[in-house]
Amino acid sequence: MLNIVKARAHTNIALIKYWGKKDPHLFIPMNSSLSLTLDEFYTDTSVKWLPVTESDVFYLNGEKQSQEETKKISAFLDLFREKSQHFSPIEVASINFVPTAAGLASSASAFAALGAAMNRLTGLDLSEEDLSTYIRRGSGSATRSVFGGFVQWTKGNSHKTSRAKFIDDASWDIGMLTLVVNSNSKKISSRQGMAHTVNTSQFYPAWVEAANQDLIAIKQAIAQRNFQKLGEITEANGMKMHGTMLGANPPFCYFEPGSILAMNAVRTLREQGYACYFTMDAGPNVKVLCRKSQMKELQTQFQALLPDLTIISSGVGQGIQILE
Numbered sequence: 188m189l190n191i192v193k194a195r196a197h198t199n200i201a202l203i204k205y206w207g208k209k210d211p212h213l214f215i216p217m218n219s220s221l222s223l224t225l226d227e228f229y230t231d232t233s234v235k236w237l238p239v240t241e242s243d244v245f246y247l248n249g250e251k252q253s254q255e256e257t258k259k260i261s262a263f264l265d266l267f268r269e270k271s272q273h274f275s276p277i278e279v280a281s282i283n284f285v286p287t288a289a290g291l292a293s294s295a296s297a298f299a300a301l302g303a304a305m306n307r308l309t310g311l312d313l314s315e316e317d318l319s320t321y322i323r324r325g326s327g328s329a330t331r332s333v334f335g336g337f338v339q340w341t342k343g344n345s346h347k348t349s350r351a352k353f354i355d356d357a358s359w360d361i362g363m364l365t366l367v368v369n370s371n372s373k374k375i376s377s378r379q380g381m382a383h384t385v386n387t388s389q390f391y392p393a394w395v396e397a398a399n400q401d402l403i404a405i406k407q408a409i410a411q412r413n414f415q416k417l418g419e420i421t422e423a424n425g426m427k428m429h430g431t432m433l434g435a436n437p438p439f440c441y442f443e444p445g446s447i448l449a450m451n452a453v454r455t456l457r458e459q460g461y462a463c464y465f466t467m468d469a470g471p472n473v474k475v476l477c478r479k480s481q482m483k484e485l486q487t488q489f490q491a492l493l494p495d496l497t498i499i500s501s502g503v504g505q506g507i508q509i510l511e
């Protein structure tokens with residue numbers, strides 16, 4: 188058996204959002220989602236067996252993490268230890284490669300990289316789809332980071348059936364700009380936000396229905412390589428997700444003034460003929476789906492309209508990789 192393994196996973200941005208859990212313990216979502224994997228943001232994680240007399244240790248960006256943080260990681264490692272029946276403690280060392288001030292949380296790439304490394308270390312060698320069912324239990328969005336390009340997370344109804352599926356390699360002139368409105372960490376975590384929405388939002392049932400329809404439509408757009416349709420569905424789906432939060436009790440909102448300005452800038456540039464569409468996650472930053480070939484020019488245009496914002500461009504990322 189190997190003693191040390193290092194793996195890489197890229198983050199992903201949902202075009203059809205995951206927002207709400209049916210089973211919080213198993214991370215079974217209320218609706219299926221679909222994402223684009225990005226090459227600019229990723230996590231490298233190595234895992235190493237430790238002697239049985241020691242306990243799990245977790246280093247993030249070179250710093251040893253607290254017992255509380257390590258406990259969360261240990262619970263995830265246990266899934267792999269139980270499945271493989273190898274119960275030794277493990278040292279986890281992760282480095283997040285997210286451009287400074289990107290303001291992007293990285294639980295997707297983090298759990299995907301850790302899961303990929305554990306899959307190899309324990310000798311389980313599960314297929315990527317099967318591995319995604321374990322990765323899901325670290326963080327829902329991580330399920331989709333198993334593959335590159337466009338990826339679906341099929342909601343399923345059990346540990347085995349809630350899994351990632353590769354849809355398309357997105358090699359048809361696709362890119363994404365991140366307009367960094369605020370790089371501080373968010374006040375309401377996605378986990379809290381989605382639970383509060385499921386429990387209290389009058390709009391929630393309509394969201395689930397809309398997400399199901401949007402998923403079918405976006406897959407058609409991808410199959411037809413219809414960028415305009417892809418963008419329109421992405422933009423509308425993101426806003427419907429944010430609408431559910433305005434219908435929660437009490438309501439809450441991730442938009443900041445700068446988010447509205449950034450979305451308006453997308454509309455302005457679209458009116459000028461650029462193919463660009465926005466989406467937002469559980470934070471104030473605005474992500475812009477665009478043509479890779481227009482990304483440089485668009486970045487200049489956005490910077491002129493929004494001079495104070497940091498703008499990061501990214502191409503399409505690949506799926507999990509074993510590095511050594």
Ligand code: 2P0
Pocket residue numbers: 200201203204205206214220294295325326327328329377378467468469
């Ligand atoms: C998504 N988000 O589909 C949605 C859209 C944020 C908004 O998945 O509780 O960190 O770990 O499953 O995956 C962020 O939530 O939540 C997220 P958990 P996660 O990308």
